[in-house]
Amino acid sequence: MDPGGMSIDLNCDLGEGEPFRRTEALLRRVTSCNIACGVHAGSMESMERGVDLALRHQVRVGAHPGAPGGFGRGDVTWSATEFSSHVVRQVTTLMEVAQKRGAALHHVKLHGALYHRTEQDPVFTTTYLKTMAASFPGTTLFAATGGRVAAAAPQFGVTIWEEAFLDRGYRPDGTLIPRGDPGAMIACPRDLRRRLDELLLYGAIVLPEGAMLRARTFCLHGDHPASIRNAGLAAQRLAGRLD
Numbered sequence: 001m002d003p004g005g006m007s008i009d010l011n012c013d014l015g016e017g018e019p020f021r022r023t024e025a026l027l028r029r030v031t032s033c034n035i036a037c038g039v040h041a042g043s044m045e046s047m048e049r050g051v052d053l054a055l056r057h058q059v060r061v062g063a064h065p066g067a068p069g070g071f072g073r074g075d076v077t078w079s080a081t082e083f084s085s086h087v088v089r090q091v092t093t094l095m096e097v098a099q100k101r102g103a104a105l106h107h108v109k110l111h112g113a114l115y116h117r118t119e120q121d122p123v124f125t126t127t128y129l130k131t132m133a134a135s136f137p138g139t140t141l142f143a144a145t146g147g148r149v150a151a152a153a154p155q156f157g158v159t160i161w162e163e164a165f166l167d168r169g170y171r172p173d174g175t176l177i178p179r180g181d182p183g184a185m186i187a188c189p190r191d192l193r194r195r196l197d198e199l200l201l202y203g204a205i206v207l208p209e210g211a212m213l214r215a216r217t218f219c220l221h222g223d224h225p226a227s228i229r230n231a232g233l234a235a236q237r238l239a240g241r242l243d
Helices: 020-027 044-056 080-100 112-120 122-135 148-156 189-202 227-237
Strands: 009-014 032-036 060-064 105-108 140-144 160-165 217-221
Touching: 009 020, 009 060, 009 227, 020 044, 020 227, 032 044, 032 105, 044 060, 044 080, 060 080, 080 105, 080 112, 080 122, 112 122, 112 140, 112 148, 122 148, 140 148, 148 160, 189 227, 217 227
Parallel strands: 009 032, 009 217, 032 060, 060 105, 105 140, 140 160, 160 217
Antiparallel strands: none
16 A cells, blocks of 8 residues: 555444534544444434435445444344344344435444454354345445454455554554553544554554554544544544545
C-alpha cells in the first residue's frame, strides 16, 4: 500500500443508546456506519433514524448485529446454528428498514462478543461466512484485520474490508487490550493525534513494539464519551483521504 495515496474508510457504531445529537454529529464526520439491530442495543426507531441520517450525509449503511446481555459483550450462549439464525434475522431487519428508505445495505459488522467469537472459534467462522454468502450475497463484511474471518473469506466468495480500531489500545501482537484494563481505550486527544499521524505516514496503526497493523476501514466507537471530539479530530486529520 502506498501511504501517500491510500483511501481511508472511517466507520462508527451507532444506535447504541447515544443521544440523537451524537448520532447526527458522528454521521457528519464518518464514511460508513454500523447500525445496531435491536438485540444488544437499538430499536426500530433508532434504525430508521440512523438510516435516514446516513442517507442525508451520504454515509454507507451497515448492519451491526449483536448478542443479548451485557451490551452484547458477555459470553455467547448460542450454538453455531442459533447464531446463524439470529444474525440473519437482525441483518434482514436492518436491510428492510434501509430498502424502504431507498438505501442499500453495504456491509455487516458483528458487535462485541460475536465479533470476537467468529475470530476465535473456527466453527463460528465457517458458519458466519456460509451464512453471509447464502443469505446476503455481495454484502461486504467488516472483520478484524489479519484475523480468521478475513483469511477464510475467499473460500466462500465473501468480500472483506479488514478493520482496525482508532480508539482502542492494542497489544504488541495486534490483539486488543481487554476493556477494563489500562490502555484499553484511547482517551487522550494527543494519543489519538499521534495514531492518526502514524496512519497518514505509514498507512497503518503502529503497535507498541513497532509492528504495523494495516486495514481498509478504521472504527471509532459511538458509545465512547469523547466520540464526537474523536470523530472530528479524525475527519480533520484525514481530510482528503476519506472515501
